Amino acid sequence: xxxxxxxxxxxxxxxxxxxxxxxxxxxxxxxxxxxxxxxxxxxxxxxxxxxxxxxxxxxxxxxxxxxxxxxxxxxxxxxxxxxxxxxxxxxxxxxxxxxxxxxxxxx
Amino acid sequence: xxxxxxxxxxxxxxxxxxxxxxxxxxxxxxxxxxxxxxxxxxxxxxxxxxxxxxxxxxxxxxxxxxxxxxxxxxxxxxxxxxxxxxxxxxxxxxxxxxxxxxxxxxxxxxxxxxxxxxxxxxxxxxxxxxxxxxxxxxxxxxxxxxxxxxxxxxxxxxxxxxxxxxxxxxxxxxxxxx
Numbered sequence: 072x073x074x075x076x077x078x079x080x081x082x083x084x085x086x087x088x089x090x091x092x093x094x095x096x097x098x099x100x101x102x103x104x105x106x107x108x109x110x111x112x113x114x115x116x117x118x119x120x121x122x123x124x125x126x127x128x129x130x131x132x133x134x135x136x137x138x139x140x141x142x143x144x145x146x147x148x149x150x151x152x153x154x155x156x157x158x159x160x161x162x163x164x165x166x167x168x169x170x171x172x173x174x175x176x177x178x
Numbered sequence: 179x180x181x182x183x184x185x186x187x188x189x190x191x192x193x194x195x196x197x198x199x200x201x202x203x204x205x206x207x208x209x210x211x212x213x214x215x216x217x218x219x220x221x222x223x224x225x226x227x228x229x230x231x232x233x234x235x236x237x238x239x240x241x242x243x244x245x246x247x248x249x250x251x252x253x254x255x256x257x258x259x260x261x262x263x264x265x266x267x268x269x270x271x272x273x274x275x276x277x278x279x280x281x282x283x284x285x286x287x288x289x290x291x292x293x294x295x296x297x298x299x300x301x302x303x304x305x306x307x308x309x310x311x312x313x314x315x316x317x318x319x320x321x322x323x324x325x326x327x328x329x330x331x332x333x334x335x336x337x338x339x340x341x342x343x344x345x346x347x348x349x350x351x352x353x354x355x356x
Contacts, residue, residue: 081292081295145331155249
């Protein structure tokens with residue numbers, strides 16, 4: 072690999088960044104105790120994966136990767152609408168956003 | 179130039195993601211997520227995905243995050259209580275995260291043949307054909323059916339959101355609850 076660092080950035084750095092973003096999303100999903108912030112962590116994971124799709128589209132000069140990101144964005148928009156409606160419904164019933172106190176389905 | 183831009187916006191990205199984790203107020207987390215998404219749009223631009231960069235700003239940083247901040251405002255979400263979290267998350271979750279990150283990083287770093295991104299290096303070499311031309315050509319010929327199916331998905335999502343968030347539906351559940 073012969074890379075001129077003045078004008079080019081290795082694609083592996085973009086992939087590492089996307090892996091780190093995904094892992095930070097997973098960590099947020101585990102440590103956050105607010106329902107809305109947990110949902111935001113999921114969005115962060117989706118964004119990390121999208122970055123790796125765009126990076127591979129650039130690597131193989133294939134437009135399909137970018138189209139997949141487009142579809143992921145559309146599904147994420149639908150998911151955010153439904154998910155936030157569910158959060159509002161949960162808040163109306165339980166009057167809390169704390170995931171530790173929403174444990175009705177726990178064994 | 180490209181390297182500096184990459185470091186600046188990758189730094190913004192990581193700082194925003196870490197800030198999302200350490201902030202205890204949801205509105206601060208939402209704002210740092212907007213920072214992450216906007217800097218990701220710049221990274222998309224550097225990877226030759228102009229359309230996705232614009233869509234990222236409009237859809238993610240615009241529509242979705244407005245929805246998030248609106249819900250934070252609507253539910254008057256306060257500071258979150260710091261609790262220990264579940265034992266399963268501590269015992270299985272964090273080692274799994276570290277393992278996933280380690281595996282992905284080793285695979286990426288050992289991968290041969292990964293190229294490098296040049297600024298203004300789009301997907302096509304054909305003169306006069308932009309990124310948007312290419313996307314549209316594939317999206318509206320080969321992938322027309324999935325594209326139309328997503329409109330049905332949106333319709334169902336809108337109906338579901340209205341049904342879930344409306345007052346009428348939750349009245350029966352609430353009386354059953356108490």
